[in-house]
Amino acid sequence: MGTLWHNGTFFTLKQQGEAVDAVYVVDGKIVALGTKETLLQQFKQDITVIKDIKGGYVYPGFVDSHLHMVGHGEKLLSLDLSKATTSFEMREWLVQKAKDSTQHDWVLAEGWNENNFADKKIFHRLELDEISPNKPLYASRVCRHAALVNTEALRRACISRDTPDPQGGVIERDQSGEPTGYLMDAAVDLIKEVMPPVDREYVYQALKRSIEDLLAQGITGGHTEDMNYYNGFSETIDVFQSLIHKDKFRFRTNLLVHHEQIDEMSRLGFGPGPLSDYLEIGSMKIFADGALGGRTALLSEPYSDDPDNSGVAMHSPEALKALVKKARDYHMPVAIHVIGDAALEQAIAAVEEFPPIEGRDRFIHLQVARPDLVNRLKPLQAILDLQPRFVATDFPWVEDRLGPDRLPSSFAWKTLLDAGLHCAGGSDAPIEPPGPLLGMHAAITRRHPDEARHAGYLPEQKLSRFEAIQLFTSGSAYATGHEEKRGFISEGYDADFTVLTHNLFTCDIEEYLSAEVLMTIVDNTIMYKNEEK
Structure with missing residues (x-):
């Protein structure tokens, strides 16, 4: 009936x-x-x-093509520094958090962004020691590719002046060689290894809070990468199944599985494909580089505001190819985090050598994509997983990072669409807020909502309203091979x-x-x- x-x-x-x-x-x-x-x-x-x-005005269900659902829930449950507009405000919030923590707690916060501060301040560990002299303090940067820690956190992780930088990471040091407390990419993992493990109930509550919030924002599904951070694949998949299957939280969820969890996934009898109408295992996730904010995105030429630095490669080109081959051995597509053009070039080379057996590969972020690399993307038939909201929050500071020569091929969503490439739209929550309308607004206006009179950064890259809405509907459906049943309101399609x-086609853009x-x-x-x- x-x-x-x-x-x-x-x-x-x-x-x-x-x-x-x-x-x-x-x-x-x-x-x-x-x-x-x-x-x-x-x-x-x-x-x-x-x-x-x-x-009401009804659209095909909006789907976020790239986010971290448990991480979004954590942000909703923890001290969120992303709204701090001054370094003084950030300090005061951390002081209060330290006071509220019990004697044996870690002081935990996330979301700080020095680009929101007039002084661009990045706190030194000694300043954090004043806030929390005895309890370890850990504050993740908004990009989650960097973190600030105090001396006690460094001590527990056995990080000293003699500790070498890990592969794919950086321990920032002062002129005397002592760690400053600013850690990037793989160096952050040294701290996470000594932090108290989260329990299943914590992950359950974070995911529950996340799905409730996503549904309230009009999101009917998401492609999420959470499977390497909360006690491994087994416990995390159990939480997803409990919420979505047992507790009947209907939410179309596509799981990206970090390459370090692939063997456990297989050992437990899981593989790519649907677990139900609402939950499926998708691609193998690989990080090729870091982020522009911490200057760890891998560029082919040095950063314009840091001439001695070209970023961080998470893997050698050979190791990256080996990971892609591993995905093929499991008959899985890959989803590769690539922000810098050098990282994109290495990822393209790996996929060219080991093309997909099943499913569609995706390249996530593509914030710097040289024209020659765009041409190499065309025959790959890969999905380009974009987060338009980054235009609103990364400009204007990213102009200093990249310089005028690279800028025309950066955050160039219109160029990618005009090249005939398949693009999907996401938020990267908790890095950015997950509201699809915020992402669409950024794709159309190319500016932050507070800059109403701004003509838009790289205005030639503005998308039409139709193109922006498609990113979060048919684009996300195509990314997971569901273009024949989701992304449109049409006969035979899911009622999402x-x-x-x-x-959205006729209202004022604001x-x-x-x-x-x-x-x-x-x-x-x-x-x-x-x-x-």
């Missing part, structure tokens, strides 16, 4: 502006589209439920809908920031409803 959804504007996204008044759904699949009257007449004997959208207060989610519908089930509206 079926459900009739009516009294809304249902955008099919088959072409710009195409819409219908009502949709008929059976067993979670769209059977027909049209007017309420036509569908009532056609399916009169089969319609058992009638749902009123009450004038995001219902908003605004028409109203993207004030538009509200009325309902989030997954598999014909209302998973979030805005009771106030």
